[in-house]
Amino acid sequence: MSPTPRKLRSNFPKGSYLWAVRNAQWQAMGIPEEDCEKPKIAVVNSSSELAACYSHLDQVAKVVKEAIRAAGGVPFEIRTTAPSDFVTGAGARGAYMLAARDLVTNDIEAAVEGAQLDGMVCLTSCDKTVPGQLMAAARLNVPTILVPCGYQASGEYKGEHVDIEEVFIHSMHAQIGGSTSTEDVIGMSRCAIRSPGVCSGLGTANTMHIVCEALGMALPGSAPVAALSDKMFTDAKAAGARIVQMVWDDLKPRDILQPGAFSNAVKAVLAIGGSLNAVKHLQAVATEAENGVDVYGMFEELGPQTPVLAGVRPIGNHLIEEFEAAGGCRALMKQLQPLLATDPLTVTGATVADNLRTYQVANAEVIRPIDNPVAPQPAIILLRGSLAPEAALIKTGIAERKVRRWIGPAVCFETSDAAVAALKAKTIAPGSVMVMRGAGACGGPAMGGGASRVVFAIDGAGMGDEVAMLTDGHLSGLVCKGLVVAEVAPESALGGPLALVQDGDRITIDLDARKVDLDVAPAVLEQRRAQWQAPAKLFDRGWLQIYRRNVGPLAQGAVLTRPTK
Structure with a gap:
């Protein structure tokens, strides 16, 4: 599609104070003067060397920025705090974990609103960055796409699967009951994580990546995804291209974050038995969007009505890799479609119904239909x-x-x-x-x-x-x-x-x-x-x-x- 001419908030009159001082800065950075008129896109990156969750994001940012330039936009990479429960949970009795979520939101506000940028591509990773970015999108209401940046590869110890969940559990077993030796805990910790990315189980991070897609704020089929996979980079490139058109179309988060979208996200979380933390995070996004949605009330009402359609670790035996291969969130929503609101808009510019119309579930045993659930009782x-x-x-x-x-x-x-x-x-x-x-x-x-x-x-x-x-x-x-x-x-x-x-x-x-x-x-x-x-x-x-x-x-x-x- 060709750009739709409209005034961008980032454009100032040529020669004015704001134009001139900004142009001076950008000239020093090698940004051509003609780029002053193009859509200016924040690439929100929480890259950090503190945790594997974030260690690969610079590679993703590079692909996104190239795609934005190719689509006729100008990318500006900005940074936020990067909380990881297993690392930054060490201080202050763990208080920095949830508190950092709101710090992420404010980091984004300070950069994007301060610079009056036109849109955002947010690189989602660990537990708190995802809701923090969604909250910022809802608050600032500039065109935004979230890009799930993938789960880590788990490992093997003494011939058995091991991931960060086992390390967490067995470290407490060693401390309390002695059913696991300290030597085995050390051995597990050396093998549990084999690549960058978020925890490989269906914990808060993967749950919130799925929430992004179910809300319509991530491209269909992008969650969950293996970190550094070809698919992850393909999705990141597509998001970089799409955001420029979203800016010209003025498709904003509050156009997407309507009550029906939240209902869909709640049903998606219920259908996978996802993280409890998704409840407060979704409510935080609704509060920032000022849409009056009562997420807690939705969980109360929809819980008994929504069957569990996938049993992924820790609630079941399937691995996250199997869930992705079965079609991930898109397949889950296809199976849930009779229960969904299908008219909400998504970042594609199309509705949920449009995005699901021709889709086929790859494995109906891993992600089951409504009439053959994993469990009749809510998880x-x-x-x-x-x-x-x-x-x-x-x-x-x-x-x-x-x-x-x-x-x-x-x-x-x-x-x-x-x-x-x-x-x-x-x-x-x-x-x-x-x-x-x-x-x-x-x-x-x-x-x-x-x-x-x-x-x-x-x-x-x-x-x-x-x-x-x-x-x-x-x-x-x-x-x-x-x-x-x-x-x-x-x-x-x-x-x-x-x-x-x-x-x-x-x-x-x-x-x-x-x-x-x-x-x-x-x-x-x-x-x-x-x-x-x-x-x-x-x-x-x-x-x-x-x-x-x-x-x-x-x-x-x-x-x-x-x-x-």
Whole structure:
């Protein structure tokens, strides 16, 4: 298609102050003066040498920039922070992990809005960069495409498959139960990752890559994809070419991020039993898009209606490579098509229906049709109740659960270290409900606190079927073990009901009724509330202080709130 003449926001009158000083900068960089009139595209790159998730992105950026130039645009590579849970989760009790998501969004805003660029191609990688980029697209509302940059190759140890999930699990087994030796953990860590890219299971990163496509913000057929594969580079090149036309057509994120698109994305996450973290991330994108979508309500309503169509690790036995070979997100949406909204626009400029019209699923055993699901029960359940009046989440997986209703006494912990120590000391009685609190968006802050450590410690202690767990923290997207209720809201640091629980209180978790309740008399709770004191605030300097003071509730996606007048 030929460019449609329209005024670009990046173009200033020739010879004006803004034109002249910008032209001086670009002349020094070897950018021709005539390029001042072309669409100027940000190539958002979170390249970093801290983690394998990001180590290949410079190669992707090069291909995207070449494609933008060939299509008649001018690329400008910009950088953001690059959080990786397994690396940048070491400091501040893990608080930098979620807090960095919003930092990614603000990094993009500062560069793209400051320079008044016309569009963006975002190179998606690890867990927090994907929603951070989607949030920026929704906030800035300039034409944007997201490019999934692929999952890493996993390895083999002692003749068995090994990936980062096994390293995570078995390191806790070695610490708690001794069922795995330290030598084996070291051996696994040397073999688990064989290429750049994100975690190879269907954790938060691959879930969010699929979300990008299901929302219509990535090209059809681009998620998931093996990092550095020919297909990944082909998709990246296509995105670079497409973004220039999107700028001329003025096709913006808010044209795409409509309620139907969010409904489709929620159904896609449910149909793969994806990461629980997708719930708050999708809500954050909806909040930034200012479209009024209640993602939590969608999960609550659509969960019982949406069958699980694929069993990919960690909820099933299929590998992510098999899911990609079967057709990935595009095949999933084809199988879900009777349940989807098919009229939303996508980055192709066409609708969901148009993109799926001639598509054929490559393997209907890996990605099944609606009438032959992997599991009839939802793999993700949203709970409410007296302990979670706003919401709580549980990832049940696809295996039939022996126990779907749990009643037990609370054993309360204020930190993950204390909970892990109790498991190691074997002081937790079977039948208990371990309550780990103070790990919410504000209290953590940023949901730091290591709730996932406690889940894997329970498994390592051999108590996965003997205790339940309740927390206001979040879980790694690779967690799918035990009866674990997470992201209980409102959080304890803000005085939510979880703050009032004491050792011995009876708690009921009912998956079929979708309830989580505290069996304590109202008068007793009123007395406790009168005596309750908010915990001391953590991290009173730097970015974490800014985050803690401004973060909103999970119901809004835990985004940074606007100051009230």
